[in-house]
Amino acid sequence: MIPIWLKRSAVIGASGIVVCVLLLTASYVAARIRAPKDARIVEDLKKQVRQDSAFAPKLEAEHKRITAALQRRKKLDDILALVLMAAAALFIASAKWLDASSGRRPLPMDRLVHLKAGPKVRQVLARPAATNGEEEPPAAFVERIVQRHGRSKEAAIPLLQAIQAHYRYLPDEALKRVCELTEITPAQIAGTSSFYSQFRRSPMGRHLVRVCHGTACHVSGARQLTEELRRRLEIPDGADTDARRMFTVGEVACLGCCSLAPVIMVDGQTVGKVTPAGACEALDGIRSPSLT
Ligand code: FES
Structure with missing residues (x-):
């Protein structure tokens, strides 16, 4: 007020x-x-x-x-x-x-999530985000996209992109089926999927949290923010997703709103001046049954 x-x-x-x-x-x-x-x-x-x-x-x-x-x-x-x-x-x-x-002070990011000030953020976080394509077995899905993109080696990237877009990662079962149905080899898939950063080999959480690690955010505490989020979500070293697959926490380069540093992006929604405590409280709110 x-x-x-x-x-x-x-x-x-x-x-x-x-x-x-x-x-x-x-x-x-x-x-x-x-x-x-x-x-x-x-x-x-x-x-x-x-x-x-x-x-x-x-x-x-x-x-x-x-x-x-x-x-x-x-x-x-x-x-x-x-x-x-x-x-x-x-x-x-x-x-x-x-x-x-007017709400642009150091967050209380949970206020953006729970209060009138942030209905958009709340909508974004409360929606049934990604389904990881659980509704359709990978084998059936691959058969469909192979019919669309063809069986040649040149179809490797479009096929991987379709699988990635559908499941938000590349399930082993789907990749195996691609090799069975097309001329694409496991080595080609391994090379392509590791070369392009858009492809993931492990499942993602329902909500994607990206912490900006550009210069302004870095000096404003992006490292502590990431560590606190990972600690609160109990994400083990070497992984980026929590055990319940609710959240994937990643780093991103400058998001272009440095005056709001430190900045995070939650499911495509940018939120600035986030404190580690505020971000963690917000994630707790998202994890509550009423929001998920
Ligand atoms: S450095 Fe984070 S938004 Fe620019």
């Missing part, structure tokens, strides 16, 4: 900036318009003084008037400049405070 006085401060600051800028601009324009007229008057008086010295006091009075006007204008400009700086400071402070109060 954002305090009303904070919003008012931001509005007052912004209004102050606008008014001061307008007044300073008006003062500058008026001075630019006035200057040639004053110069003309002074020039005329000087000519008259040269012809008749009786005009000297008038010239002096005109000089005094112009000097006084200049000093008045300078004083007013100084005051406006001070008010402008104060208004800008008020606006910046209020805006920063508003920003911090």
